[in-house]
Amino acid sequence: MCMRFKLPNVTEMNDWIAIGALALVGVLIPLGMMAVSYLLRPSVPETSKRATYESGEIPTGDTRVRFNIQYYMVALLFLIFDIETVLLFPWAVVYLDAVESDAVSLLEILGPMVLFVTILLVGLAWAWRKGAVQWAQTPRQVETEHNRP
Amino acid sequence: MSGATTPSLFPLQNGGDPVLLPEHITELTGLGQFGLAGELLATFVAAFIVGNFILAMTGVAGPWAKRKITASFTDRIAVNHLGPGGIGIIIADAVRLLAKENIIPENVDRPAYDLAPIVIAGSAMLGFAVIPMGSGIHLADPEVGLAFVFAVAGIASIGLVMAGYASGNKYSLLGGLRAVAQNVAYEIPLVVTGMSVVLFAGSLQMSEIVAVQNETTLFTIPGLEWAVPAWFALVNPFAFVLFLIANFAEVGRNPFDMPEAPAELIAGYQTEYSSVYFVLVYLGEFLHIFLGGAIIATIFLGGPAGPGPDELGILWFTLKIWGVFFLTQWLRSAVPRVRIDQLIEIGWKGLLVLSFANLGLTAAIVGVIA
Numbered sequence: 314m315c316m317r318f319k320l321p322n323v324t325e326m327n328d329w330i331a332i333g334a335l336a337l338v339g340v341l342i343p344l345g346m347m348a349v350s351y352l353l354r355p356s357v358p359e360t361s362k363r364a365t366y367e368s369g370e371i372p373t374g375d376t377r378v379r380f381n382i383q384y385y386m387v388a389l390l391f392l393i394f395d396i397e398t399v400l401l402f403p404w405a406v407v408y409l410d411a412v413e414s415d416a417v418s419l420l421e422i423l424g425p426m427v428l429f430v431t432i433l434l435v436g437l438a439w440a441w442r443k444g445a446v447q448w449a450q451t452p453r454q455v456e457t458e459h460n461r462p
Numbered sequence: 463m464s465g466a467t468t469p470s471l472f473p474l475q476n477g478g479d480p481v482l483l484p485e486h487i488t489e490l491t492g493l494g495q496f497g498l499a500g501e502l503l504a505t506f507v508a509a510f511i512v513g514n515f516i517l518a519m520t521g522v523a524g525p526w527a528k529r530k531i532t533a534s535f536t537d538r539i540a541v542n543h544l545g546p547g548g549i550g551i552i553i554a555d556a557v558r559l560l561a562k563e564n565i566i567p568e569n570v571d572r573p574a575y576d577l578a579p580i581v582i583a584g585s586a587m588l589g590f591a592v593i594p595m596g597s598g599i600h601l602a603d604p605e606v607g608l609a610f611v612f613a614v615a616g617i618a619s620i621g622l623v624m625a626g627y628a629s630g631n632k633y634s635l636l637g638g639l640r641a642v643a644q645n646v647a648y649e650i651p652l653v654v655t656g657m658s659v660v661l662f663a664g665s666l667q668m669s670e671i672v673a674v675q676n677e678t679t680l681f682t683i684p685g686l687e688w689a690v691p692a693w694f695a696l697v698n699p700f701a702f703v704l705f706l707i708a709n710f711a712e713v714g715r716n717p718f719d720m721p722e723a724p725a726e727l728i729a730g731y732q733t734e735y736s737s738v739y740f741v742l743v744y745l746g747e748f749l750h751i752f753l754g755g756a757i758i759a760t761i762f763l764g765g766p767a768g769p770g771p772d773e774l775g776i777l778w779f780t781l782k783i784w785g786v787f788f789l790t791q792w793l794r795s796a797v798p799r800v801r802i803d804q805l806i807e808i809g810w811k812g813l814l815v816l817s818f819a820n821l822g823l824t825a826a827i828v829g830v831i832a
Contacts, residue, residue, distance in 0.1 A: 327482075327484070327602075328603060329602070329604065330502070331483075331484055331505050331508065331509060331591065331601045331602035332588070332591045332592070332601070332602045332604070332610075334508070334509035334601075335509040335588055335590070335591040335602075336584070336588050336591075337506070337509070338506075338510050338512075338513040338587070339513065339583070339584035339585070339587040339588050340580060342514075342583075342587070343579065343580045343584060343742050344580070346560065346742065347738050349738075350560040350564070350737055350738035351738075353557075353560050353561040354560070354561055354563050354564055354738075355561075355563050356563060363565060363566065363567050364568065365567050365569050365630055365631050366567070366633075366728070366733055366734060367631070367632065367633075368728070376569065376631060376632055377627075377635070378632065387643055387646055387647065387806065388643075388646055391646040391649070391650070394650045394814075395650065398650060398653045398657070401654070401657060401821075402666070405657045405660040405661050406660060406664065406665065406666055407664075408660075408661050408828070409662070409663075409664030409828065409832070412828060412832040413832050419829045419830075422829070423826065426825075427822065430818060430821075430822070434815075437810075437815075441810075446806060446807065446811060447807065
């Protein structure tokens with residue numbers, strides 16, 4: 314027997330129609346509030362008012378500055394672990410059924426996933442040793458901490 | 463429903479009792495007789511009711527409850543002029559904030575700057591679609607419920623980056639980046655700990671997770687004959703504590719409120735927002751606290767279950783999520799903020815490892831018992 318793809322019919326879709334309706338409401342309510350505010354609020358244009366806030370000083374330099382590499386390393390780690398959680402979810406859902414049936418042993422259900430998680434945790438340990446999950450400190454910061462009483 | 467020829471959104475109506483809110487609305491208003499269009503309208507009305515219920519709760523929490531709770535902790539009185547206990551401040555504040563001039567700084571990136579508040583507020587509201595709130599208030603119940611709610615809650619990070627980057631302000635940029643570094647560090651412990659609940663329940667469907675918790679009896683209190691339901695917070699308190707901590711970091715509350723640490727970053731990503739935009743960003747944050755509370759209530763505290771008849775469900779559910787909200791305000795008054803380097807280390811070196819240990823142990827225990 315061959316497998317065929319079947320389009321979900323309308324009765325199976327009702328959950329997602331309801332979710333779509335809430336998504337629409339979730340956009341319409343903010344838009345409605347913006348409309349009300351538009352009718353209520355005054356507009357008093359003034360040049361210095363629209364300056365970027367920098368504690369009352371005149372802003373210096375460009376905003377899109379270079380920032381700490383830490384954010385980038387952590388994001389790479391996240392990508393790996395996030396995909397892992399996606400792969401773990403189906404396993405977690407069928408786990409109870411698989412354990413309760415006598416067809417497969419516990420080792421067969423648990424083993425592969427433990428191996429999979431272990432490989433990733435080895436990766437985390439490596440990143441840990443390399444200092445990727447350690448917030449880098451500038452030499453000046455280290456010095457101040459060293460001199461602290 | 464007459465005959466099988468009419469397409470209907472709610473096939474269950476023919477057999478059992480209505481389960482979800484759109485069906486209740488269809489039955490109550492008689493919109494079902496208009497066929498598919500009537501049912502679509504009923505679904506929209508249901509979504510509107512759910513959205514406004516959540517919004518009303520945030521309305522009470524933001525301008526009033528938060529001030530009152532913080533004042534009690536710090537031995538002050540707070541708002542007390544308008545109405546009983548100062549509750550009228552909700553209306554006064556709503557009018558005040560919406561009637562403010564909307565100052566848009568020169569250096570902002572226009573479309574992103576305008577869209578960010580909608581993304582932040584809308585994404586949090588969308589998460590409530592799959593939460594069973596009791597008393598028949600449950601908008602949708604897809605099989606992937608839990609995965610959906612985590613996915614939708616994660617969209618907020620995009621809104622925060624948009625707000626932070628598009629504002630063209632250094633404080634905003636740093637606030638937005640911190641928010642993402644934080645969400646990224648705590649999202650995985652959150653999801654992995656939530657997964658240990660799935661191991662018990664054997665399903666991602668929210669109604670199923672709630673049912674499993676309340677069908678089983680953990681133990682009976684001797685002498686009183688009270689059956690204690692197997693709420694997952696009682697079955698696995700370790701996972702509950704892990705989830706609570708990861709949740710506070712995820713929604714950016716104390717002690718993890720780095721992204722908007724006022725002493726360092728003015729107001730983080732919301733520095734350049736005023737008027738209705740500020741309201742929406744602020745609202746989105748409160749919606750996220752409540753969404754976090756709703757997830758905790760659903761997967762750890764038995765959802766809308768409680769003593770008394772089923773009709774009281776919404777009351778118990780509201781009580782549970784306000785309990786979580788109260789806890790966030792308590793921590794706000796009692797716990798100092800962590801530094802950004804500590805925050806990253808707590809997440810990656812502490813919670814992540816602990817959450818995997820929890821998952822492995824839970825799997826082993828479930829496997830041995832079954």
